[in-house]
Amino acid sequence: MDTAPARDSHRLTFRDATEDDVPALVTLIESAYRGDSSRTGWTTEADILQGQRTDEDGVRAVVTAPSGRLLVVERDGALIACCQLEHRGEAAYFGMFAVRPGLQGAGLGKEIIAEAERTVREDWGVREMHMTVISVREELIAWYERRGYRRTGKLTPFPYGDERFGIPQRSDLAFELLVKGL
Template sequence: MRTEEEATEAEIVLRAAAPEDAPAVAALVESAYRGESSRAGWTTEADLLDGRRTDAAAVLKIIEDPGSRVLLVERDGAPVACCQLERRDDAAYFGMFAVRPTLQGGGVGRAVLAAAEHEARTRWGSREMHMHVISVRAELIAWYERRGYRPTGERVAFPYDNERFGVPRRSDLEFVVLSKPLLHSPEARPPAQAQAQPAT
């Protein structure tokens, strides 16, 4: 029998999150980035930021925005991974990416990212995917670079005056902008199991 840590891309099935999923999605994001539970994975920001990463109201607003999508992976009825896509002209923005800490490093995140790229290409015709990553997260930036993302040279100031994004524990935080072309080719398609399914 497979353990959670042995999850592979072939097991991943995504669907679009519905409004009633907002509290569970917010809890998943919190568990991956904030507090002691996040230290079970490698995406934790617990040493960089205190406070909340998001809440149910903010997630619901994204879900209900016609220009955005929240993609969700469930196992046994509980969310184990999610991400946000936002349409921005001929590009898409990728954010709110979270994988349950005990599943990180097992291929789930890679499959979710591939499915999100496919969704942006096929649903909106997006030519590029953009994202913001905290500049001191060198390991995370390297993970994205191995998947074809490159720094654009653009940097975005961290919103120190807005606790909605967390309470910084250091004074040198900023975002780097990463970008990847989304190629319209058969080779760019993820496995069928990783393609997003509509909300039911």
């Protein structure tokens, strides 16, 4: 795995996650997407999915993957956000994006995604960023569209029956591929 030095961007520090970060990262990701704590922010999936968003094994797999990194975002030494970056040939994949719920809506997401895009462009020379978003998450998709991502209409089925991804509360879930040229 590539190990990038920590980078400062305004009060934020960006660095690659280590295995020691895994428990705190699971807590952050769960708080941003599931349960009552996620309702503090606007990225909650609590109404469409219950159960876990990820677990230590899932996060550890991303942290140790040779084709990518999990970018940790800290402010004053405190973990406040993260995102997965995976090198996939001519493109990079952006996923596992989480911002502490009480800090959402203050512009951090824009700053973090810009740093993620800069990182993959400079470190891997990729020309596109890809991501998948649950297709019924219209407000979230609109946020990404304002950042320059476009809907492709390419859908992959939600893994119904695999509780590692949560317990669906609707029968119409799918992942849509969003793409942005870098």
